[in-house]
Amino acid sequence: xxxxxxxxxxxxxxxxxxxxxxxxxxxxxxxxxxxxxxxxxxxxxxxxxxxxxxxxxxxxxxxxxxxxxxxxxxxxxxxxxxxxxxxxxxxxxxxxxxxxxxxxxxxxxxxxxxxxxxxxxxxxxxxxxxxxxxxxxxxxxxxxxxxxxxxxxxxxxxxxxxxxxxxxxxxxxxxxxx
Numbered sequence: 001x002x003x004x005x006x007x008x009x010x011x012x013x014x015x016x017x018x019x020x021x022x023x024x025x026x027x028x029x030x031x032x033x034x035x036x037x038x039x040x041x042x043x044x045x046x047x048x049x050x051x052x053x054x055x056x057x058x059x060x061x062x063x064x065x066x067x068x069x070x071x072x073x074x075x076x077x078x079x080x081x082x083x084x085x086x087x088x089x090x091x092x093x094x095x096x097x098x099x100x101x102x103x104x105x106x107x108x109x110x111x112x113x114x115x116x117x118x119x120x121x122x123x124x125x126x127x128x129x130x131x132x133x134x135x136x137x138x139x140x141x142x143x144x145x146x147x148x149x150x151x152x153x154x155x156x157x158x159x160x161x162x163x164x165x166x167x168x169x170x171x172x173x174x175x176x177x178x
Contacts, residue, residue, distance in 0.1 A: 002028055007071040015062055026055055029075050036076065039139045040083050042128055053082045069153060076154040080136060087132055126176035133157075134169035141166055 002010065013021045030051060037050035057078050065074055127135060136155060140146040146154070151162045 002071070008067055011062060011065055011067070011071060022059060025058070025071070029072065030055075032072070033075060033079050036079055036139070036144065037083065039143060040132075040136055041086070046086070050079065050082050050086065053086075054079050057082060073150060073153055076140075077156065080154055083136075084132070122177060123173075126173050129176060130169055130172055134165050134172065137162055137165035138169040138173075 010021055010024060014025070033054050034047055034051050037054070038044060038047040041047055041050060054075065058075060061074075061078060065071070127138070130138065133155070137151050140151045140154065141148070148159055148162045148166075151166075152159045155162065157165075
């Protein structure tokens with residue numbers, strides 16, 4: 001990631017008319033936005049649509065960037081809002097394909113590998129069945145290693161709401177996995 005001070009300089013240069021510098025922002029954050037989008041919407045086609053929309057909205061929203069938080073937080077917030085609008089508008093059900101979680105070596109025997117893969121499949125399915133806000137908070141916390149404060153800022157909710165969302169998400173996952 002770009003250091004905060006450099007992010008600010010980059011945003012200021014884009015706002016001052018150096019529009020070609022926006023490509024640096026896109027290059028730096030495209031993969032991050034794509035990964036988050038994929039984890040939240042569950043398929044590559046929708047994730048690509050989200051990524052395109054996020055950077056269009058980012059470009060038009062840059063004048064509202066307040067230089068108080070990191071640019072990445074601002075981008076995550078836009079991503080969250082784009083996905084929220086998309087899911088609300090289309091009423092889509094999230095179905096995760098098999099590549100949502102990283103495949104790690106799971107064990108020396110074929111039986112152990114099969115059992116672990118079945119657990120991963122169940123987990124992917126369970127994550128896809130969580131309510132959107134719970135899924136978002138859990139993904140940001142678990143996979144992207146955001147703090148509760150960062151999640152609250154991205155989702156524009158209180159810290160106690162984030163705590164509650166993650167608690168309920170974990171509780172619901174445990175129920176679904178039993």
